Amino acid sequence: MPAIDNPYYSSAFHGDYELVSVGRLELEEGGVIPDCHLAITTWGQLNEAKDNAILIPTWFSGSHQIFRDVYVGPGHALDPDIYFIVAVNQIGGGLSTSPHNADGANAEIAMSRFPHVRIGDDVVAQERLLREHLGIDRLALVVGGSMGAQQTYEWAVRFPDKVERAASIAGTAQNTPHDFLFAKALIEAITSDPGFAGGEYSSNADVVAGLTRHAGIWAVMGFSTEFWKQEVWRALGFETKEAFLAGFLEPYFTVMDPNDLLCQAWKWQRGDVARHTGGDLATALGRITATTYVLPISEDMFFSVRDHEAEQALIPGSTLHVVDDVLGHLGLFGVAPTFLPQIDQHLGELLGTKV
Amino acid sequence: MPAIDNPYYSSAFHGDYELVSVGRLELEEGGVIPDCHLAITTWGQLNEAKDNAILIPTWFSGSHQIFRDVYVGPGHALDPDIYFIVAVNQIGGGLSTSPHNADGANAEIAMSRFPHVRIGDDVVAQERLLREHLGIDRLALVVGGSMGAQQTYEWAVRFPDKVERAASIAGTAQNTPHDFLFAKALIEAITSDPGFAGGEYSSNADVVAGLTRHAGIWAVMGFSTEFWKQEVWRALGFETKEAFLAGFLEPYFTVMDPNDLLCQAWKWQRGDVARHTGGDLATALGRITATTYVLPISEDMFFSVRDHEAEQALIPGSTLHVVDDVLGHLGLFGVAPTFLPQIDQHLGELLGTKV
Structure with missing residues (x-):
């Protein structure tokens, strides 16, 4: 049983999801998750060509649920009638293997003993999940907000051949010192x-x-x-x-x-695709072959538009589209009625691009 | 003796200053400071016409010292060869009567028993100090940054006949909810x-x-x-x-x-000249007769340029001049070599205006 019995991390609060083991996960910082479980939700069907898969990683404190409630559905760009959409909850997010729920084979890393996890560890685990459990080798789109954008960039830099399109909303490839x-x-x-x-x-x-x-x-x-x-x-x-x-x-x-x-939070602080290129951000971003939409939120106080602009200039085949929202970063919740129509327009356009 | 013997609040750290009692101060929130002392520093001489006095109130955590080190001196707009400049440390700032130093007649309000003080209380105490102790009835300029700007606005709204010119740097007349x-x-x-x-x-x-x-x-x-x-x-x-x-x-x-x-901090949170007009900010700012320079700092994250613009539009005879500084709010320390030249230019121009 988990170290902490916290009812918030359940289907009652987050709707249906499935726990999939991707096995032992050796972590970038040297630790290990003996039996890493990822909590996932899918919408739609993978087509025969296996070219309609979309991956959504999650943000800080969030889960797949916000995507079910706000972003995914018929009539949206993320349309389950067209795409096979997979939302994967991040490690430590409370639904996937996390400090509070580590039990069984993971009991030794419960609570304060949980090892440091990097954005790259999530992406390695997700790639394994997609390949071994869902038969997906290539993604039509990876799209995420905030820490989900960090994972999106990690995907595009780490596995350029597997990512046809990338959309990063309100998040950067290299975390800023202010962040x-x-x-x-x-x-x-x-x-x-x-x-x-x-x-x-x-x-x-x-x-x-x-x-x-x-x-x-x-x-x-x-x-x-x-x-x-x-x-x-x-x-x-x-x-x-x-x-x-x-x-x-x-x-x-x-x-x-x-x-x-x-x-x-520890993971967020250290999101940085330049780990792959000895600290050289331009070279790291230069690896991206995905058609990339960079989507900052106009009033974001910490993932600033300016920080997105600086990175976008380094990404081949990318374009910048500022999402106008007075809510700032937490505009990601989709509270403003004008928010999702902008996201849908940009993602629809991106998904319509030939690759 | 003071409740806390804190050596930081001394001439060793802040240079010379004088403690002047303005007597019993009845406070806006209902409390009383039995014997309110203001720590002040002056530069220059009051001329015979008594029309060359400048008042500088202080900001959160600051003292008169930053003005001595950075803002005041020959060659600056705040020139002691021309002006009689009075810097008054705010109540609670550590040099004037404050929770940690309340003793003697003020012993009953030491530490956690210190009453709530408003920006208006500071300004009432300062007006008394200037009138009763320095013989000043009218100010050529009130200039302050941050909480000093809050006090500057309070002066201009509360005592419009006493303030010929006002300059508010990186601070608003009505504190914002975000602040x-x-x-x-x-x-x-x-x-x-x-x-x-x-x-x-x-x-x-x-x-x-x-x-x-x-x-x-x-x-x-x-x-x-x-x-x-x-x-x-x-x-x-x-x-x-x-x-x-x-x-x-x-x-x-x-x-x-x-x-x-x-x-x-409590005082800062509640800075609001609209207290004088039943919550109507436009009417309060409409009382200002001083020639007013509104001087936001370009990169300020909490006293934003936009918030200054909104107020400036309500102040008769005011102009907006954005001070460019990548440091943001703490650009007030004058660390950037380009900061003070901009302040000097604006204050010099303002002091040169006929009233």
Whole structure:
């Protein structure tokens, strides 16, 4: 049984998903996951030519569920009537093998003993999953937001022959130092809680104060200054910004597992495709052969448009398309009615390109 | 003797200053400072016409010292050969009456018992100081940055007949909700430290972990994404961003008094000239008769250019001049060699306007 019995990480909250073992996973940082399980959801059917597969990796604190609720469906660019779409939850995200749920063969890496995982480890595990379990050797598209964009870039650089198209939304190929410091502040909000107990708490409820402060820092960086000024949270049914924090942003995070969030944050901090080229970002991005859409969100306070522009200039066959959204980074939730139509337009156009 | 003997708040660190009592100060929120002392520094001489006085209020965590080191001097717009310049440290800033130093008649409000202070209380105390102690009834200029800008606006709205010119650098007349949340995150970094002990610690060293996290959040919001990306900290003699944090930003804050910082942060959160007009910002700013220069910093992540623009449009006789600085808000320290020349140009031009 898992180290922590956290009901949030279940089908009740995330809808149906399947756990698939990809076996022993040797990690880039030297650790091992003895029996790595990936939580996946699929939509649609793989065609005979096996050329209609789309991969969606997940972002920090998110799961496949947001894609089911918002991004995937008939009428959207990510259309299950046309494509075989596979969403894979990231390691440490709480549904795939993670600190709080490591049991059985993974019991030795539960909780504070969970090894450091890199974006590259997720992508290696995903490639194995697709090849060995789903018979997919080539992807029509990899698309992800935030940490999902980090994984998208890792795919395009690491396996250029396997990625026909790539779309990175609100995330960069090489994490910025500012982002590193933002994630550091998030991490320290959690680890400084006495209830965290060095990662050996008995329930996420022990760390509710730290998780709440973590939510408070997201409030500052996750949305835009203008989101707060225009009181956009009113559209979500709240009367005050305090009610929005207490009724939405804080409960969103306080149900989550602290060690799981830390595993993801550590990974996010170090996303960097230039690991493959001795630190040379231009050479790494130059490897990309996928037709690539770079899709920053206009008001994003930490994955800034400027940082996307700098990388896009280094990616052959790429184009930049700024997604206009006053919500900032957390526009990824698709709350603004104008958000998904922009995503659909860009992804539809990208999927229509010949490769 | 003060509740806390903190050597940082002394002439050894801040240069010469004078403590002037303005007596009993009834506060806007209902509390009282029995014997309010303001720490002030002056440069130059008041002329016979008494029309060459300039007031500089201070910002969060700052003192008069930065103005002595960077902004004031022969050859600068703030020239002591021409002007009588008075820098007044804000209440709670550590040099004027503050939680950590409240003693004698103020002993009853020491530490956690310190009352809530508003920007308006500072301005009332400053007006009394200027009138009763320095014989100044009218100011040629009020100029301040950040919380100093908040005080500048309060002066211009509250005492329009006393302010001929106003210059607000990187600060707004009505604090934004985003800023409120940023300051909230800063506050919680401190108060969540078990060593804070509800404000009854025995030394700031008891709260070093919280003060360090507070510095870490400043690292994210105080500079710009581009400051970190361009590694501008190298110009300050550091080899890594970690060394810059450990050698500059963290020690900058960890020597300070937690209750003093909290007093200032609470005040900052609630800066709002529309208190005078039942919440109507346009009417409040419409009261301003000073010739006003609104001077946002281009890369400021929390006192954004956009927020300045919105207010400037409501101020009669005002103009907007964006100060270009990759450092962002903490460009106020004047580290970039291009910063002060821009300030000097704008203030020189403003001081040259006929009133």
